Amino acid sequence: MRRTMAPKILGRTSIVFFITILLVLIGSGLVLIVSSPESWEFWAKSKWSTLPSIFKEFHHQESTLGIELHPEDHIHRDTKTITLHWNITADFRSPDGVKKRVYLVNGEFPGPTIEARSGDEIVVDVSNGLEDESISLHWHGLKLLGQNLMDGAVGITQCPIPPGERFTYRVKIGDEEAGTFWWHGHAMGHRADGLFGGLIIHKPQSRNEPRPIEYEGEMLLMVGDWFHASANDTQRWYSGYEHFGQEPVPDSMIINGKGRFDCSLAVPAHPIECTTASYSDLALTSHEISKPTRWRIVNTGSLAGVSLHVGDASMSPITIDGGHPVALAEGDGIGVLYPGERVDVVVSNTVSRAPTRLFIALDPENFGYTNPSLTANQSFPVTKKVYKAEEYNSPPSADLRRIVDLSTLTSSETSASSAVPAAAQHTFVVYAKSQILVKFENEPKGFINHTSWAPQTPPIASMNRSAWDENQFVPFVPSSPETAPWVELVINNLDDGSHPFHLHGHSFYVLSSYMSDGRGGWGSYDPFTGGAPPAGLNLASPLRKDTVRVPRRGHVVIRFRADNPGLWMLHCHMGVHLGSGLAMALHVGYPDDEEHIHAATEAAAKYCPVGTKRALKDI
Ligand SMILES: [Cu+2]
Structure with missing residues (x-):
């Protein structure tokens, strides 16, 4: 028995000794990490996910909300x-x-x-x-x-x-x-x-x-x-x-x-x-x-x-x-x-x-x-x-x-005044309105020119225009690299609250923004009836944007060069408004492809559920 006890006692002593050394090492390591911001940064960046939660708490308390940016890492280098x-x-x-x-x-x-x-x-x-x-x-x-x-x-x-x-x-x-x-x-x-x-x-x-x-x-x-x-x-x-x-x-x-x-x-x-x-x-x-x-x-x-x-x-x-x-x-x-x-x-x-x-x-x-x-x-x-x-x-x-x-605000871009032409080749007028209709069981829906958007499956980029459903309002803008036209878009807002509209794929110049004084008028503008918009047209220093607030009972007049072929969404960026259909798209395509036949691509239908895909020749 004794002969077998001796090694056990020796084993316990070694373990205690080993643990003591380990604790001392961990302790001094901790002191080093906490006292040195550089090493702390290093640990925070490299081994973060493997650290015990107590350290994460410490880090949490030290963290700040602002995200520091690093222009110096990008402004002097080549593209990559x-x-x-x-x-x-x-x-x-x-x-x-x-x-x-x-x-x-x-x-x-x-x-x-x-x-x-x-x-x-x-x-x-x-x-x-x-x-x-x-x-x-x-x-x-x-x-x-x-x-x-x-x-x-x-x-x-x-x-x-x-x-x-x-x-x-x-x-x-x-x-x-x-x-x-x-x-x-x-x-x-x-x-x-x-x-x-x-x-x-x-x-x-x-x-x-x-x-x-x-x-x-x-x-x-x-x-x-x-x-x-x-x-x-x-x-x-x-x-x-x-x-x-x-x-x-x-x-x-x-x-x-x-x-x-x-x-x-x-x-x-x-x-x-x-x-x-x-x-x-x-x-x-x-x-x-x-x-x-x-x-x-x-x-x-x-x-x-x-x-x-x-x-x-x-x-x-x-x-x-x-x-x-x-x-x-x-x-x-x-x-x-x-x-x-x-x-x-x-x-x-x-x-x-x-x-x-x-x-x-x-x-x-x-x-x-x-x-x-x-x-x-x-x-x-x-x-x-x-x-x-x-x-x-x-x-x-x-x-x-x-x-x-x-x-x-106005633009300080020196090119803005020379960039925007006095007139656009194409003018579109849209009216945005949220409505509660009995035919939709009183569910509020957002409409643009009487169309309430809902995503289509497969996506419209994969199909000819003839297959797009009744929820798609997608005006056609004929364009080619040589003839990319200027488009004027008047967005009227008939609602009693603002809608920030975002256009995908293009930035635009904001030429006019108007809100009716009270609730008496709709504040709409129709360029086809002649006359200038009530707030005038700023062609000299218009702001360039990709998201613009359309005032309640008011409108904006925006102008952009349709030089980017594709189907580009235009929608309100407020979550529930987009979710209830306040969206449309623009089809920028070759003049001979208004029917979206040549531009339709099955690549856009990748991941569409089985059974929803249809061969292009079928539609
Ligand atoms: Cu909205």
Whole structure:
């Protein structure tokens, strides 16, 4: 027995000794990691997913909301192909403290921010890791010249990617394209449940070239309203006849996927799992802003326009949407930025102090009722620096002071005045209206010229015009590379709330925007009856955009060169409006192909469910 005991005792001693050494090593390693920001960064980037959760908590507390951008990695290099592999899944997260199922890209919410330069090619190999939902991705604001099938518009250019399948989006960025874009889901309401991310195209620059506006550092802020219910449930609520077409009101707001919901405002009818975030955990940056900084702001929300202003600092817009420069307009803030729109601003501290808080106000224009859970005016600390308690605790302010009205901006592009012709070759007039009709069982539907859109299967890009169903309103624009015509589009909005309209595949000049004074008139404009639009035509310095707010009981007149062949969606970017059919498309094609016979391609029908595909010769 003894002979057998001895080795056991020796074994125990060795184990204790070994464990002691191991603990000392781990302990000193921890001290090193925590005390050295560089090594911490390294660990955070490289081995993050394998670290125990206690470390993740630590990281969470140290993280900031602003997404720091890296123009220096792109503006001086040659063009290249950027290949990304994205696995889309869904899981529960608590973006604003309230637990909700959101979409994830490689486990991240929101999805990754892509940074590239003009002329790059972006290849995104998408795997649908969801159990029972099909997906698609859209590259908001990119022209996609000659790449219509990469547009991600379900029902128009593709069937969504089924669960377990892969699809590769290849996006060639034009040599002239640079600015703030974003990518997002374009199937069902995925965008509203977090399937989105930033897409920044940096403009190449020679090393000695002075910048038109001086600033140091760039930060991306994806700002938007946030619903605690899923987009599906929100759409179902809106579609219910008992809500009379009133838009569902958001519960909260998030910046880059984080916000602060006041749990005490939750109503018993909608029980939630909630933890109110600490105000100091929502700082945008970890360092004080002492020099002018460029903030790229995207409204990633589903319904509300947003206004932003920085306390104690100036905030002046420099570009709008896809990098189109605007004439100088100084202020403390900007508004209203509608869903889908982007604005780049330079934030500069004033003589007295650096910016301390970012105030955000959700515009209530489209709120059909009062949501007692929503705090529509909130503030976020700009830096981690500790301010006096009253600065943190003072109530969020709606005191929006010198707000630059984005609808009054003009272009500073020198080419704008020479680019826009005095008249367009083709003019289209459309009327957008949400209606509740008995024949649709009182379900509110959005109509454009009496057509309420619904995605068609297989998508219309795969079929001849004769096979497109009654939900497709797709005017034809004859075009060829040699004769790409100028198109004027008048979008009339007969509703009592704004609609931000987004055109795929083209950017356009906004020549006129009008809202009737009261509720007495429709504010419509019909160029065929003669006369100029009531707000006049700005041909000298029109803004160039890809998403434009069409005022309630009003209209916009936009003009663009139809130089990109394909089927391009034009739709309201508010989630429930798109979901209820406020959408159409334009068919830009060769003059002899109005019937969409030569351009129809079966490639667009990849992934369409078996039984829905029909051979082109059959239709
Ligand atoms: Cu709308």
